[in-house]
Amino acid sequence: MTQSRDAAIVGIYEYPLRDVEGQISPLQMKAECAAKALADAGLNWSDVDAIYDAGEGGGMGGLTIAEYFGLNPTVIDTTNVGGSSYQFHAAHARRDIQSGKAKVALLTYGSTAHSNARAIGVGGRGGASMHPAENMDAFAGMTLISNYAMVAHRHMHEYGTTSRQLAEISVATRYHAMRNPEAVKAMEDLEFLDIRETTVDDVVNSRMIADPLHLLECCMISDGGGAVVIASADVARNCRKPPVWIIGSGEATRYPTSGGDITTSAAVVSGPQAFGDAGVTPAEMDIAMIYDSFSITVLTLLEDLGFCAKGEGGAWVEGGRLKFDRPNDGPALNTDGGGLSSNHPGMRGIFLLLEATRQLRGESTSQVGGAKLAVAHGNGGMLGSRHAAGTIILGSD
Amino acid sequence: MSEPQRPLPRADEFDTREFWAGTKEKVFKYQQCNNCGAIMFYPRAVCTGCTDSDLDWKEASGRATLYTYSVVRQSYHPFFRNLVPYVVAWVDLEEGPRILTNVVGVEDVSQVEIGMALELTWEEHEDLNIPLFQPAS
Numbered sequence: 001m002t003q004s005r006d007a008a009i010v011g012i013y014e015y016p017l018r019d020v021e022g023q024i025s026p027l028q029m030k031a032e033c034a035a036k037a038l039a040d041a042g043l044n045w046s047d048v049d050a051i052y053d054a055g056e057g058g059g060m061g062g063l064t065i066a067e068y069f070g071l072n073p074t075v076i077d078t079t080n081v082g083g084s085s086y087q088f089h090a091a092h093a094r095r096d097i098q099s100g101k102a103k104v105a106l107l108t109y110g111s112t113a114h115s116n117a118r119a120i121g122v123g124g125r126g127g128a129s130m131h132p133a134e135n136m137d138a139f140a141g142m143t144l145i146s147n148y149a150m151v152a153h154r155h156m157h158e159y160g161t162t163s164r165q166l167a168e169i170s171v172a173t174r175y176h177a178m179r180n181p182e183a184v185k186a187m188e189d190l191e192f193l194d195i196r197e198t199t200v201d202d203v204v205n206s207r208m209i210a211d212p213l214h215l216l217e218c219c220m221i222s223d224g225g226g227a228v229v230i231a232s233a234d235v236a237r238n239c240r241k242p243p244v245w246i247i248g249s250g251e252a253t254r255y256p257t258s259g260g261d262i263t264t265s266a267a268v269v270s271g272p273q274a275f276g277d278a279g280v281t282p283a284e285m286d287i288a289m290i291y292d293s294f295s296i297t298v299l300t301l302l303e304d305l306g307f308c309a310k311g312e313g314g315a316w317v318e319g320g321r322l323k324f325d326r327p328n329d330g331p332a333l334n335t336d337g338g339g340l341s342s343n344h345p346g347m348r349g350i351f352l353l354l355e356a357t358r359q360l361r362g363e364s365t366s367q368v369g370g371a372k373l374a375v376a377h378g379n380g381g382m383l384g385s386r387h388a389a390g391t392i393i394l395g396s397d
Numbered sequence: 398m399s400e401p402q403r404p405l406p407r408a409d410e411f412d413t414r415e416f417w418a419g420t421k422e423k424v425f426k427y428q429q430c431n432n433c434g435a436i437m438f439y440p441r442a443v444c445t446g447c448t449d450s451d452l453d454w455k456e457a458s459g460r461a462t463l464y465t466y467s468v469v470r471q472s473y474h475p476f477f478r479n480l481v482p483y484v485v486a487w488v489d490l491e492e493g494p495r496i497l498t499n500v501v502g503v504e505d506v507s508q509v510e511i512g513m514a515l516e517l518t519w520e521e522h523e524d525l526n527i528p529l530f531q532p533a534s
Contacts, residue, residue: 122471132412136439137497138404139527141469141477142485149467150487157465157511210485211468211506258436258493262465384465384487385497 003279007094007105008236008243009357009394011041011229015110018186018222018343022115026225027057027068029110033227034069041229042240043104048229050075050102052089054347057110065108075102081253082380083291086228086349087390090376091249093230103232107353110225111345114190121145121218122209133386145218145294146210147384152296153212155263159311163212165318166295167203169333170216170340172322173292174198177337180365186342190220203295217295219339219348226350228357244360248278248393255386263311266389267304267377274391275306280373282306287359287374288322288331289352292338297383305377305391307331324366331375335359335366349378353392360396372396401475408525412440415454420526423519425457427494438494459517460491461530468506482506488515488530502531 013036015029038044051073055061062076075096079088086107093105122143155161177183178197187195198216206215236243250273254266275281282305290298290305299313307330308316320326322333334340336355339348356374358364374394381387408417416439419426428437431453435446444450466486472478484500486509500509502518514533519526 122473130407130410132410132439132441135406135410135413136416139406140485140497140499141403141472141474141480141483142497143469143472143474143477145471146467146469146485150465150485153467153511154465207470208468209471211470213467256487256495256497258438258495259489260495262487 003247003395004098005245005247006233007097007230008233008245009228009353010231010236010239010241010243011037011043012354012357013037013040013227014182014351014354015225016182017189018224019114019189020112020223022112024112026110026112029225030057030065030108030227031068033110033225034106034108037227037229040241041231043229045070047104048106049073050093050096050105052077052079052093052105052107054078054080054085054109056347081388081390083293083347083349084378084380084388084390085347086353087376087378087392088251090228090230090246090353090392091251091390094246094249097230097232103235105230107228107230107350108225109347109350111347112223113221113346114223121221143210144382145213147382148294148296149210149213151262151300151384155296155300156212158263159314161299161314163204163214164200165314166217166299167200168317168320169292169295169298169322170203171198171200172320173334173338173340175323176335176366177341180337180342183337183342186220186222190222213294213296219293219344220341222343222345224343224345226354228350228353241361242397244357245395246392247395248274248280250274250277250391252389253387254389262384263300265300265304265379265383266387267301267379267391270389270391271305271377274375274393278393278395280393282375285331285373285375286368286371287335287356288333289356289374289376290333291348291352291377291379292334292340293344293348293379297379298333300383301377301379305375324368332366332368335364335368347380349380349390352376352378356394360394401479403476403527405522405525412442416440417525420519420528421524423526425459425517425528426454427457427492428452429455436493438496455492457490457492457494460533461488461515461517463500463509463511463513463515464489464495465511466500466509484509486530496528499529500531501529
């Protein structure tokens with residue numbers, strides 16, 4: 001196998017609370033997560049020479065973060081492509097490590113979206129703007145949920161996909177969330193009603209938010225944060241935990257075009273890139289950490305990543321196939337509970353890397369026995385219009 | 398306190414000001430490149446199809462097809478919260494441009510379906526008009 005094993009995730013930390021009651025800033029959350037992820041790796045601040053940051057902590061992106069952390073990085077990457085930023089960051093960290101520019105890369109995320117009472121999903125999209133696309137779109141009152149719902153409607157129209165099939169995704173993630181104490185506490189703190197495993201009937205009988213998406217097909221809005229430490233092979237070999245190698249990556253974008261196909265996402269480009277880079281196939285994946293902002297996001301991305309053909313996702317996810325204790329017929333989906341039932345503070349990409357790493361270390365609360373390979377796919381922006389796709393393939397020793 | 402208003406575009410935004418100026422006369426304008434034929438929507442400064450950009454403004458007939466839609470049932474926006482349920486849609490004009498808009502003029506939102514024929518209708522405002530779509534007559 002020609003697979004490269006030059007850079008590995010060696011340290012992770014997920015902020016345990018989803019409601020900080022406005023008592024902590026995103027910047028503070030990022031720093032606490034960074035320190036704990038470094039400790040998880042057995043490294044210290046002084047080991048870090050590269051910073052990757054989407055700028056959500058405020059200030060001047062990488063510079064502000066470097067000062068707050070007391071670092072003097074020689075690599076700064078402030079790519080911000082929404083929720084997929086952290087897949088891009090991981091890809092860039094691996095590239096920078098491979099080129100010899102970096103040894104230890106630090107990625108952090110912090111958000112108090114819940115405390116700020118941001119109505120991310122139903123807030124409507126701002127007012128008029130000096131960006132031309134927003135200046136064309138704002139009058140229509142498209143909520144974020146209705147953007148994704150338009151993908152779902154077209155998917156149903158073209159392929160006969162049903163709400164009951166989409167509901168399978170919500171059911172699988174809740175199944176996993178109920179086994180994750182932090183996810184259960186998240187749902188309690190965010191005052192979810194009737195916190196339990198769900199059924200397809202529960203999902204399709206929940207309130208319609210934007211046709212055809214029901215309440216239980218939409219992610220939560222939480223506070224949250226996390227950090228990931230990525231190191232070169234020589235550093236990784238001396239870290240506390242077994243390395244989780246970044247063996248493939250892909251990046252792509254997509255936006256509305258005349259006659260374009262809204263049921264296909266940028267993952268159709270980034271997925272094959274990443275799997276090709278890693279020299280593995282979707283069928284070999286034990287774990288699929290797929291950005292679950294909504295049920296339709298996962299269905300579309302599973303197809304585009306190549307787990308099944310375009311249009312066949314509905315039938316493919318039926319019968320609880322995505323649950324962690326069904327390991328022989330496809331990957332386990334979002335075993336932390338996902339954005340649907342564990343953690344979605346606005347840009348969820350970092351949590352995909354965290355849970356994929358836990359699985360390949362054997363530390364998940366819904367552990368797949370002997371998990372060796374995982375895909376973490378982030379979608380940033382909005383699936384039904386302009387969005388970015390970042391695919392990362394991870395492998396254990 | 399005045400009634401909440403639909404969020405209106407800025408008439409001075411550099412790329413889209415020509416489009417919005419056209420709406421005053423209820424003309425739907427889009428760009429096409431004389432050099433390569435590429436259709437541009439939203440409007441832009443430079444052709445995305447070729448580097449010999451020669452963009453021209455064309456007028457759309459207003460005949461269109463519903464590509465996809467959603468019925469918004471929950472919005473916290475001060476204007477749109479009073480409008481629910483309303484239909485947000487991607488609509489394909491017969492000339493090619495795809496626009497994000499609302500489908501109006503239906504008695505019940507259940508009458509809206511993908512592939513239905515639509516026609517342009519204008520919601521009137523003081524300095525510009527908003528392009529919405531209704532079932533074709």
